[in-house]
Amino acid sequence: MVDAAVLDAHGLTKRFGERTVVDDVSFHIARGETYGLLGPNGAGKTTTISMVCGLLPADAGEVHVAGAPMRTGAAAAKAKVGLVPQDIALYPDLTARENLRFFGKLQGMRGSELAARVDEVLELVGLIDRADDRTDEFSGGMKRRCNIGAGLLHEPTLLVLDEPTVGVDPQSRNAILESVQALGTQGLSVLYTTHYMEEAHRLCDRVGIIDEGRLIAEGTQSELIAQIDEHTRMKVAASGPLDAFADACRSIPDITAAKVAEGTVELLVDDGPRALAPVVEAAEAAGVTVESIDVAEPDLEAVFLHLTGKALRD
Amino acid sequence: MRAALVVASNDLRRRLRDRTFYIQGIAAPLVLAAIIGLAFGNGFSFKATIAIADADGSGLSRQLVDGLVGANGDGSPVTFREVAAGDVDQQVDSGAVDAAIVLPAGFGAGVTGTTPVPIGVVVDASKRITADVATAIADRLGARIDGSRLAINAALRAGPQPPDAARIQQVASQGQDVAAALQVTSETVGEAYSPIAYFAPSMGMLFLFFTIGAGARSLLTERQQGTLARLRAAPVSDAQILLGKTGGVLVLGLASFLVLWAVTSTVFHAAWGNPAAVVLVIVAVVFAIAGISILVTALARTEAQAEGITSMVAFMLALLGGNFLSPGSSPPLLQKLSLATPNGWALRSLTDIGAAHAGPVDVLPAVAVMAAMGVVAGLIGIRLLAAKVAS
Numbered sequence: 001m002v003d004a005a006v007l008d009a010h011g012l013t014k015r016f017g018e019r020t021v022v023d024d025v026s027f028h029i030a031r032g033e034t035y036g037l038l039g040p041n042g043a044g045k046t047t048t049i050s051m052v053c054g055l056l057p058a059d060a061g062e063v064h065v066a067g068a069p070m071r072t073g074a075a076a077a078k079a080k081v082g083l084v085p086q087d088i089a090l091y092p093d094l095t096a097r098e099n100l101r102f103f104g105k106l107q108g109m110r111g112s113e114l115a116a117r118v119d120e121v122l123e124l125v126g127l128i129d130r131a132d133d134r135t136d137e138f139s140g141g142m143k144r145r146c147n148i149g150a151g152l153l154h155e156p157t158l159l160v161l162d163e164p165t166v167g168v169d170p171q172s173r174n175a176i177l178e179s180v181q182a183l184g185t186q187g188l189s190v191l192y193t194t195h196y197m198e199e200a201h202r203l204c205d206r207v208g209i210i211d212e213g214r215l216i217a218e219g220t221q222s223e224l225i226a227q228i229d230e231h232t233r234m235k236v237a238a239s240g241p242l243d244a245f246a247d248a249c250r251s252i253p254d255i256t257a258a259k260v261a262e263g264t265v266e267l268l269v270d271d272g273p274r275a276l277a278p279v280v281e282a283a284e285a286a287g288v289t290v291e292s293i294d295v296a297e298p299d300l301e302a303v304f305l306h307l308t309g310k311a312l313r314d
Numbered sequence: 315m316r317a318a319l320v321v322a323s324n325d326l327r328r329r330l331r332d333r334t335f336y337i338q339g340i341a342a343p344l345v346l347a348a349i350i351g352l353a354f355g356n357g358f359s360f361k362a363t364i365a366i367a368d369a370d371g372s373g374l375s376r377q378l379v380d381g382l383v384g385a386n387g388d389g390s391p392v393t394f395r396e397v398a399a400g401d402v403d404q405q406v407d408s409g410a411v412d413a414a415i416v417l418p419a420g421f422g423a424g425v426t427g428t429t430p431v432p433i434g435v436v437v438d439a440s441k442r443i444t445a446d447v448a449t450a451i452a453d454r455l456g457a458r459i460d461g462s463r464l465a466i467n468a469a470l471r472a473g474p475q476p477p478d479a480a481r482i483q484q485v486a487s488q489g490q491d492v493a494a495a496l497q498v499t500s501e502t503v504g505e506a507y508s509p510i511a512y513f514a515p516s517m518g519m520l521f522l523f524f525t526i527g528a529g530a531r532s533l534l535t536e537r538q539q540g541t542l543a544r545l546r547a548a549p550v551s552d553a554q555i556l557l558g559k560t561g562g563v564l565v566l567g568l569a570s571f572l573v574l575w576a577v578t579s580t581v582f583h584a585a586w587g588n589p590a591a592v593v594l595v596i597v598a599v600v601f602a603i604a605g606i607s608i609l610v611t612a613l614a615r616t617e618a619q620a621e622g623i624t625s626m627v628a629f630m631l632a633l634l635g636g637n638f639l640s641p642g643s644s645p646p647l648l649q650k651l652s653l654a655t656p657n658g659w660a661l662r663s664l665t666d667i668g669a670a671h672a673g674p675v676d677v678l679p680a681v682a683v684m685a686a687m688g689v690v691a692g693l694i695g696i697r698l699l700a701a702k703v704a705s
Contacts, residue, residue, distance in 0.1 A: 053547045057704075072704065075549035083547040087540030093328055105320045106548040150544065 006031050006158050006189040007052065011061035014047050014213075021047045023213040024061070029158065034180070034190040036204030038197065038300060040310065044213035045193040046086060049160050052191065053083045066157050079107065082156030086163045088143045089150070092136035096127050096146050099135060100153055107154035117153060125149040125179065141172020148179065159183060160191045165199065177202060197301040207300060211308050225298050228306045231256060232272035233296045236265045236279065240288035248282035255279075257305050268298075268306055317550035321558025322565065325532060329566055339525040339570030343517035344577060350517075351509035351582075362392050362444040364451070365406070365414035369399035372422025378455065379417070392447060406436050409646035413437045413448035415455070430460050441649075446670050511584035511668050512661075515596075516637040518574045519657040522603045523628030525570050529563035530604070530611040531620045533699060538617065542703065552703050556696055560608065567600035587667035591674045595663045598684035602656030605692030606631075612698035631655045656684045 005028040014022040022044045029035040037045050050056040052063050054070045054077060063070040068077035090099045100118045104110075109117060122128040125145040130138065135146055144164060151159060161180065165173045180203055184190055194200055200207050201221060208218040217224055238245065242260045249258040249267055254275040257268040269275040272295045283290045304310070329335050366382050368375045382394040397405050402414045416434035424431035433452045437445035533556075536542040545555050575592065578584040586592045610627055614620035634651045635658035636644045644652065652658030663680040666672035 050543075055543055055546050072546075073551050075551075078547060079549040081547065083544060085540050085543045085547075087543075089540035089544040091324075091328060091541060092539075093331060098327075102320070102324050103544060103548070106317060106545065106550055108549065 005029060005064075006033075006066055007035075007191060008064045009048075009052055009061070010063075012048060012051050012058050012063065013060035014044075014051060014056060015059050021213050022051070022058075025210070025213070025215045026061075027208050027215060027218060029189050029191060031189055032184070032187045033205045034184040034192060034203050036200035036207040037191065037193040037210055038195070038200045038207050038304070039193075039210035040195050043195075043210045045195075045210055046162055047213075048210070049083075049162055049191065049193060053081055053160055054078050079154070080157040082151035082154065082159045084148050084151035084159070084161040084164050086166060088135075088147050090135045090143060090146055093134060095132045095134055096122060096138075096149075097131040099146065100150055103150045104153045109154060117155075121149040121153050124152070126175070139169075139172070141168050141175065144168050144172060144176060145179070148176065152183070156188075158189045158191065162193050163195070164192075165194070165196065197299060197304070200300055209300075209304055209307060211304075211310070216307050217303065221300060224300060224303045228268065228298050228303055231268050231270060231298050231302065231306065233298055233302045233305075234267040234269050234272060234275065234279065235294040235296070236267065236283070237263060237291040237293075238265060238283060238288045239263070239291065241286055242288065245283055245286040245288040248286050249279060252278045252282065257309050259305055259310060266301075266305060268302055315554075317548075317554040318558035318561060321545070321550075321555055322561040325529065325559060325562035326565060329529060329532075329562070334528065335525060335566065335570070338521050338528070339566070340573050340577070343514060343521045343574055346517040347510050347513035347578070348582070350513045362412040362441075362447060363410075364392055364394055364444070364448050365397040365402060365411040366394050367397050367399040367402050367414060367416045369419050370417050370421040371419075374422035374459075375417040382415075392451075402436050406438055409438070412441050412444040415448060415452050421459075424459075430456065432456065433459075443665070443669055508582070508584045510578055510582045511586050512665060514574050514578040514582075514584065515571070515586075515664050516657075516661060518571050519599060519603065519635070519660060520628055520632045520637055522567050522571065522600065523607060523624055523631070526563050526567045526600070526604050526607045527610065527620070527624035527628075529566050530559070530607045530695075531617050531624075533559055533703070534611060534614070534617040534620060537703070546703070552700055556700060556703070560604070560692070560696065563604050563607070564600060567604055568597065571596045571600055585668060586664065587669075587671060588673050591667045591672060591677050592664065594674055594681050595660050595667065595677055595684075598681040598688070599656055599660035602660075602684040602688035602691070605688035605690070605695065606656070608695035608699065609691040610695075612695040612702065631657055634658065636661055656687045659684050 007029040009028065010026045012022055012025040013020065025044070025048055027035065037048065039045050047056065051058045051061075052070065054063075054072050054074055057072050063077075065077045065080045068074065068080065070077040070081075091102070094102070097118055100121060101114060104114045104118060119128065119131075122131045125148055127142060127146055127149065130142065135143055138146065148161070148164060151161070164180075165176055168176065177199060180190060180192065184203065184205075190203075192199070192203055204221070206218065206220050207224060208215050209224070210216070217227070236245075242263075242265055246258040246260050246265050249255050249265065252275060254270045255267050256270065259266045267275070267279065276293070279293070280290065366379050368379045379396055383396055386393050395411060397411070397414065399416060402416055405411045406414055414436040416436065418431055418434055421431045421433070433456050435445075435448050435452045437448060439445070533542070536545070546552065575586060575596070579586060606627065607624065610623050611620045614623055632638060634648065635655035636648060636652050637657055639648075652662070659680040663672070663677040666676060
């Protein structure tokens, strides 16, 4: 167990039948740290946090939250965790206040302490004016904010957010990210799962990259990017047979990875200027019409591409 | 325990805000009971065939048999049929007759004796009302014969002692004339038992499957909408969550049934009978139906599937239990099959309470059977649901 870690997950493994969904995943989160678990859909992020929160028993490995062992029946460890599930985990036929009061009572809060804390959280997530409206009357963003509020109610030591911005409009998304940033600066430890590279980039002190159930890289963003520091990202927006174009690019010596994603071909290249001409030639040979070529510094997306040969949103 | 109460009260609050509960749990059974009740008018027509067997063969017993069979007439609620004494059990078992009165050997001679010879009654335990009627008739006959016996003994003691044979024969003949004057009247056991007092609980039980089923299915709903994950992430055990959910379901079922009782009693003046006995039966049947609903929910993979199976089970049990038929009108096979259903036991008990004035002690066997059904189905269901919740 890592000393002074708020969360220490060690060797977590989960199998469903023959399929290993999470395979020997270990990481820790220090007090006040925001840790991002970055990976595409189906990578094992939700299963990992289900074990972290005691919702699923691990087939192997163990989790400690502030020193308390987490299991499905571990009340002491569960009391230290605030979970914000990916789904809107609210009762649509109850008001925001009623929802928060109920979840607060389940955490053992009551009376004036509960009432005051509910108001405080509603204020924090910007819903105090709509506190007595049923949540099925809320917009998607408001529901997401209330969902986060329910996780914060009992002032947990560790806040676990499972893709909290999925399906949210840009304005609400920004508000959610600002809230999480603010919580991080207030000393709350946060485990944040996402498949949005920008969110991990904006929020997280450290990032673990997960793919096919395995934690394939971990570190601060600069440490991760340093792994591919000599590489450049090149995004070719084009139309035509993009798969054939990507195949052609992979045979260019300077290109270490190529991936087709949403009307673009993303390339990881050793030397951008030197690779430019062969890329254009490959496009012509493949019968692809190039609309634009962007050359950018490497980021977490490039790290993921480098490590897996896949785009994060695959 | 506190967490279970929090979960239960949250479920109750949400269900009580949902008008479906009021429609399914109260309005629908009341309306249906009222409609069916109208079809039956002011009361149920009671019909029974009671066998009379003469194992004595005396003049007095022959006179009684002839008197009873001769009393049959159009519109009479009870039809008497003479059968051989050796056939009585078979006739009652097969349902050919609903009950039997047996005049035992020595019955006639007993009129001049000092101790009465009791009249036998053979009943089908599943036909409580008919059994009570047959017993009442036998009691009435016994009382008449006792009166005759005492009169004969008094007459004999008034003459020269010891009485000679001619004197005994003369006085006994006078006693037999007393028996011949016996009139068979119908036992009006059904007059205070209104159709709505029968069909309100009958329909209430049918809709109880839907009311309670919806509560039990809320676990699947919560699993689907994600709130179950949040409940399980709180410092409460899965057992507390299941206990809370089950508690909520039971309270809802009880509430709907008690309201039915209150409304039919106050608005329709339906007499359900002894309140303590009624409460016992209501609690037992709600418990049993809750157990079955939990099992159905646990066996289903989705909420929609659970809803479909609930409907099927509800109507099947209602048909088998006799919920759509008036009391005592089910064919013998259905009466036997109804014993496999909690609603069948409950209806039988409520009929006994309302029509035959049964009390809490009388319904205890049925309450025990219903409780056992609830425990078995509920425990299996909760075990399966616990595995489903944890997966």
